[in-house]
Amino acid sequence: MDKVISAQGLCLSYNKDEQIIVDADLSIGSGEFIFITGASGSGKSTLLKSFFGAIKPSSGSLIVGGVEVNKISASKLSFLRKHIGIVFQDYKLIKEWTIEKNVKLPLIINGYAKDVSDIQVEKLLNHVKLSHKVGKYPLELSGGEQQRVAMARALAHNPILILADEPTGNLDNYSSRLIWNLLEGANTQLKATVLVVTHNIPDNLDVEYRHFNIDNGSVYEVC
Numbered sequence: 001m002d003k004v005i006s007a008q009g010l011c012l013s014y015n016k017d018e019q020i021i022v023d024a025d026l027s028i029g030s031g032e033f034i035f036i037t038g039a040s041g042s043g044k045s046t047l048l049k050s051f052f053g054a055i056k057p058s059s060g061s062l063i064v065g066g067v068e069v070n071k072i073s074a075s076k077l078s079f080l081r082k083h084i085g086i087v088f089q090d091y092k093l094i095k096e097w098t099i100e101k102n103v104k105l106p107l108i109i110n111g112y113a114k115d116v117s118d119i120q121v122e123k124l125l126n127h128v129k130l131s132h133k134v135g136k137y138p139l140e141l142s143g144g145e146q147q148r149v150a151m152a153r154a155l156a157h158n159p160i161l162i163l164a165d166e167p168t169g170n171l172d173n174y175s176s177r178l179i180w181n182l183l184e185g186a187n188t189q190l191k192a193t194v195l196v197v198t199h200n201i202p203d204n205l206d207v208e209y210r211h212f213n214i215d216n217g218s219v220y221e222v223c
Contacts, residue, residue: 002030004161004193005051009060012046020046022217033187033207034195038214044197048165052084053077065161082110085154089166091146093138099149100134106157124152144175151182162186164196
């Protein structure tokens with residue numbers, strides 16, 4: 001199995017006096033479904049941010065998609081992010097753009113032709129059950145609908161890695177179930193590696209997964 005994420009002795013911090021993640025060793029293969037749990041403030045989101053280069057290791061080694069994050073250049077970082085889909089708890093949609101344009105953003109970045117992008121966006125909005133909201137702007141949608149737009153955006157460019165930070169933390173039961181179904185489908189059908197940071201792992205998932213927990217800076221696998 002090809003490795004998508006490999007970390008050895010990984011340490012992460014925002015300042016030299018306080019280590020958030022200490023000496024973490026991780027090996028995550030292609031097509032795996034991964035949960036990362038831990039108490040609030042334990043470093044879950046910090047660890048996830050390191051996987052898309054938003055924070056660089058203070059020491060140790062981190063390789064994501066074959067790219068060494070420790071020594072990443074701006075061009076290599078751009079290349080890496082073209083292969084990653086990200087879902088945030090607070091959606092991070094562009095409020096001045098329609099939902100179609102928001103979904104299209106990674107396709108624009110990746111240089112897809114307009115006709116191809118339009119077809120992909122139409123297909124994805126149907127997939128997340130938002131075809132009836134075409135032409136709407138994010139603030140005209142409920143929180144659950146906005147997260148489904150964010151999920152469609154994350155899937156738009158067929159990423160090899162999907163990172164989701166508390167993707168259902170603020171959602172109703174219907175939207176939560178739909179998001180989990182989409183993440184499961186991305187893993188089982190598209191063969192994407194899916195990594196989810198969450199407080200609670202749902203008990204009705206139809207997918208095999210691995211579970212890592214963070215406690216006092218240490219990352220360990222829960223067997």
